[in-house]
Amino acid sequence: MENFKRITLLCGHYGSGKTNIAVNMAYELKKKYSNVAIADLDIVNPYFRTKDSIKEFEKRDIKLICSKYAGSNVDIPALPQEMYALTDDRQMHCIIDVGGDDRGALALGRLSPAIKEENDYDMLMVINCYRPLTRDVPSTINIMREIETASGIKFTGLINNSNLGKLTTKQTVIDSLKFADGVSKASGLPIFCTAVKQGLFDRKDGSLKNVFPIELQENIY
Amino acid sequence: MADKVLMKGNEALAEAAILAGCRHYFGYPITPQTEVAAYMAKKMPKIGGTFLQAESEIAAINMVYGVSSAGHRVMTSSSSPGISLKGEGISYLAGADLPALVVNVQRGGPGLGGIQPSQSDYFQATKGAAHGDFHMIVLAPASVQEMAELTIKGFELADKYRMTSMILADGTMGQMMEPVDLDFKITPEPEKPWATTGTKLKRNHNIVNSLSLVPEELEQLNIARYERYKTVEENECMYEEYLVDDADIVLVAFGITSRVSKHAIDNAREQGVKVGLIRPITLWPFPKAPFQKAVGHAKAFITVELNMGQMIEDVKLATNCKVPVHLCNRVGGMIPDHTQVYDKIMEINEEVK
Numbered sequence: 001m002e003n004f005k006r007i008t009l010l011c012g013h014y015g016s017g018k019t020n021i022a023v024n025m026a027y028e029l030k031k032k033y034s035n036v037a038i039a040d041l042d043i044v045n046p047y048f049r050t051k052d053s054i055k056e057f058e059k060r061d062i063k064l065i066c067s068k069y070a071g072s073n074v075d076i077p078a079l080p081q082e083m084y085a086l087t088d089d090r091q092m093h094c095i096i097d098v099g100g101d102d103r104g105a106l107a108l109g110r111l112s113p114a115i116k117e118e119n120d121y122d123m124l125m126v127i128n129c130y131r132p133l134t135r136d137v138p139s140t141i142n143i144m145r146e147i148e149t150a151s152g153i154k155f156t157g158l159i160n161n162s163n164l165g166k167l168t169t170k171q172t173v174i175d176s177l178k179f180a181d182g183v184s185k186a187s188g189l190p191i192f193c194t195a196v197k198q199g200l201f202d203r204k205d206g207s208l209k210n211v212f213p214i215e216l217q218e219n220i221y
Numbered sequence: 222m223a224d225k226v227l228m229k230g231n232e233a234l235a236e237a238a239i240l241a242g243c244r245h246y247f248g249y250p251i252t253p254q255t256e257v258a259a260y261m262a263k264k265m266p267k268i269g270g271t272f273l274q275a276e277s278e279i280a281a282i283n284m285v286y287g288v289s290s291a292g293h294r295v296m297t298s299s300s301s302p303g304i305s306l307k308g309e310g311i312s313y314l315a316g317a318d319l320p321a322l323v324v325n326v327q328r329g330g331p332g333l334g335g336i337q338p339s340q341s342d343y344f345q346a347t348k349g350a351a352h353g354d355f356h357m358i359v360l361a362p363a364s365v366q367e368m369a370e371l372t373i374k375g376f377e378l379a380d381k382y383r384m385t386s387m388i389l390a391d392g393t394m395g396q397m398m399e400p401v402d403l404d405f406k407i408t409p410e411p412e413k414p415w416a417t418t419g420t421k422l423k424r425n426h427n428i429v430n431s432l433s434l435v436p437e438e439l440e441q442l443n444i445a446r447y448e449r450y451k452t453v454e455e456n457e458c459m460y461e462e463y464l465v466d467d468a469d470i471v472l473v474a475f476g477i478t479s480r481v482s483k484h485a486i487d488n489a490r491e492q493g494v495k496v497g498l499i500r501p502i503t504l505w506p507f508p509k510a511p512f513q514k515a516v517g518h519a520k521a522f523i524t525v526e527l528n529m530g531q532m533i534e535d536v537k538l539a540t541n542c543k544v545p546v547h548l549c550n551r552v553g554g555m556i557p558d559h560t561q562v563y564d565k566i567m568e569i570n571e572e573v574k
Contacts, residue, residue, distance in 0.1 A: 005447050008504075015227070015229055015232075015398055032561055044250055045396075046253070047253060047392065048396065073329070073334070073335030073336050073337065073554065074253050075336045089326075096264040128227065130225070130227040130400075131226065131227055131228070131230065132226045132228060133263070134235065135226070163227065164225055164226075164227050164400040165227055165398055165399050165400050166399070166400070167225065167400045
């Protein structure tokens, strides 16, 4: 988690945990840079949005770029006009939370020529082997290829976010490492980090490399 | 690797339907249930099943009628406005005594309303889905695990009683993610000697129809159907009780609000308030037994609902209005948080002291 590019794109199967990771990455990024933005380009899922953490962003002076309809009853796949700042304002560091699967990644196509032209980005695939449609390496690689085709950008790394929600234990994460390594070998991509719930692993205990502890978005139920 | 997987409620429901032997899905996209259709679209072609996005909800429910007539497990899913469109077909299913599973992942209404969670189709599901005298078996899950379990139960009950089972979930149940264990024992589908599968010149024609030409016969059909409903009421009520035995105040909630209620109950118990919860799992048949028991010691009931007060009427009936029944609610896609429910408990506790 040392070297952030100017743009970090988070893609993956829907429900893989992109939004929670995006929110936490924005917090991390803000520790290093003053001009930080998080963008919600999800045009698929109207529930559970980046905007749910808006108070935290305001508190930390992180710019939120999202459709003005996010969190409302307007169920249309709209993108915010401010999204062009992501590629135009090169002084800004940003995290882009892309919608799930290839359908969600389609929205990225509008920005991909400018992103590739500037060439200062990471495109990260969030993986979770406990999600039923990405339980093994081939099905995960398959979804990666679909996302690359839809977005027009190739992945540069992986984030292992394998978890079982509230039932996640240390062992749950350790059991997923073989899967993550398998995806890494099959795709030839490095594992950027392993995301775990804050407190589950100590950064210093050494049993896991590149641990990224994340705070979960508030859950009222 | 653990046996559990992490699923959205809508996905768990779809996977459970496949496990239950459902190979025919007809639907039309609408938030917040679209993942059911998306999951079926991905999975059905791989297992020799049929996924069909119909031209409308009305078309989809009539396709359900067709497949059910032929004796196969079949389902459709939608959200509130879409279920209203399916109403006519649901009545025809009841008139023809056809088993089917209909899923309603509710959103706020009336009209186009909104896309956020709601429980405002309680009346529609339990009392008046469409014209004519009939009932559906209505199952209300309160976790992603139950989205799966009750889907399987729904198919079984539908076949057993030749009725429509409805899963009455809300947007949260459809969208939230939880670990699920999908290792289910599936009871084999019963024989369906009434199905229109072709006579092969060995029997008389089976006729599946909701039209009766003779009034006397239609009357008898209605009476016989209600005899069957009575058996369902006697045998199939499901509910959960939480800290009810010594409760002065009993909360009543299903689906997502039952979870919020438990949180509030735990906090109120810490303050010494004797409060519990009855969670109906079948909304029809409505479980009367736990209410008849609780009314002996409870001084008040509070229903916690995402509507303007619908289940509250069934609670008043089940308790014969012996003690006051209050309402704690949010509507329009809003969900009460546990502090709102807690405050209501404390307010009523002052009244009944």
